[in-house]
Amino acid sequence: MSTHTPLPLRLVYLALALAWWFGTGLGRLARRRVVVLCYHAVSATQREGFRRQVASIASRVIPTSEIDAAVLRGGRGLPAVCLTFDDGYVGLRENVFPVAAELGAPVTVFVVSENLARPPAWPLPPGAPEAGEPLLGADELREAMGTGWVRVGAHTATHPRLPDCADAALHDELAGCRARIESQLGVTIDELALPHGEYDERTLAAARQAGYRAICSLDACLHPARLPAGVIGRYLMSPDAWPIEFHLTCAGAYAWLHAVRGLLRRVARRRRRAAPVGELRHGASPRAGTEAAVCAGGVHEGSR
Numbered sequence: 001m002s003t004h005t006p007l008p009l010r011l012v013y014l015a016l017a018l019a020w021w022f023g024t025g026l027g028r029l030a031r032r033r034v035v036v037l038c039y040h041a042v043s044a045t046q047r048e049g050f051r052r053q054v055a056s057i058a059s060r061v062i063p064t065s066e067i068d069a070a071v072l073r074g075g076r077g078l079p080a081v082c083l084t085f086d087d088g089y090v091g092l093r094e095n096v097f098p099v100a101a102e103l104g105a106p107v108t109v110f111v112v113s114e115n116l117a118r119p120p121a122w123p124l125p126p127g128a129p130e131a132g133e134p135l136l137g138a139d140e141l142r143e144a145m146g147t148g149w150v151r152v153g154a155h156t157a158t159h160p161r162l163p164d165c166a167d168a169a170l171h172d173e174l175a176g177c178r179a180r181i182e183s184q185l186g187v188t189i190d191e192l193a194l195p196h197g198e199y200d201e202r203t204l205a206a207a208r209q210a211g212y213r214a215i216c217s218l219d220a221c222l223h224p225a226r227l228p229a230g231v232i233g234r235y236l237m238s239p240d241a242w243p244i245e246f247h248l249t250c251a252g253a254y255a256w257l258h259a260v261r262g263l264l265r266r267v268a269r270r271r272r273r274a275a276p277v278g279e280l281r282h283g284a285s286p287r288a289g290t291e292a293a294v295c296a297g298g299v300h301e302g303s304r
């Protein structure tokens with residue numbers, strides 16, 4: 001990945017997570033919650049690291065379809081964990097799906113309906129290692145679902161920034177994508193991952209109208225959180241994360257990160273407003289994981 005959290009900031013966050021962990025009695029306050037992780041590509045060289053991560057939490061992994069039930073059920077112990085993968089890179093077939101089946105850890109893959117079996121047609125960050133890696137095709141997705149350990153969700157038709165779409169395009173990206181995947185794979189699709197994590201009220205209304213029950217963002221927070229109805233926050237994760245970051249993330253110890261990001265966004269907005277016109281930078285979106293180069297678990301900016 002091209003954009004890493006600067007090491008000093010990463011260490012500060014790790015220190016805050018540790019403080020949270022001890023300050024809340026080893027994370028007891030995070031109980032009855034769910035941590036949803038968001039991965040992207042997993043390469044052959046990352047496979048063993050990924051396997052180690054999943055093996056360490058396998059007993060707590062639940063499918064995304066059971067998030068609400070897990071919250072209602074409550075109970076004692078560390079948070080449940082969901083494993084999600086955006087874009088659906090072909091490497092998942094060798095490096096993720098066998099691990100999911102071996103360890104009994106269900107995963108959800110969010111796919112781009114008009115981009116199956118081809119490299120991403122949307123711009124990736126400069127130097128992204130997955131650039132050029134094709135996405136899974138319909139046959140491969142059907143085969144993966146046949147194992148019983150892989151669910152498929154929608155990641156729109158073409159991976160645009162949804163708040164920038166006009167109404168007709170928004171409908172195609174959401175309802176059109178859902179209909180296309182359902183007809184290709186023969187399953188009901190009711191989970192959506194927002195490209196770049198971006199949304200606004202109009203986007204969410206269109207997503208609900210299109211029939212999505214769960215709408216996954218990149219808001220780094222536990223579920224349930226104070227997010228709009230149906231929105232599930234996720235933590236970006238990488239197989240290369242430090243083990244301590246991975247375990248603290250899965251324990252809910254980065255629960256404060258969403259609030260910190262919101263604060264940084266507000267400060268950045270205020271500074272932009274105060275800056276002379278010539279210095280203003282464009283591109284800020286209503287709610288974007290890209291706005292702050294901050295992330296948990298040794299993971300990276302949420303720009304994909």
Ligand SMILES: [Zn+2]
Binds near residue numbers: 086155159195196304
């Ligand atoms: Zn994506």
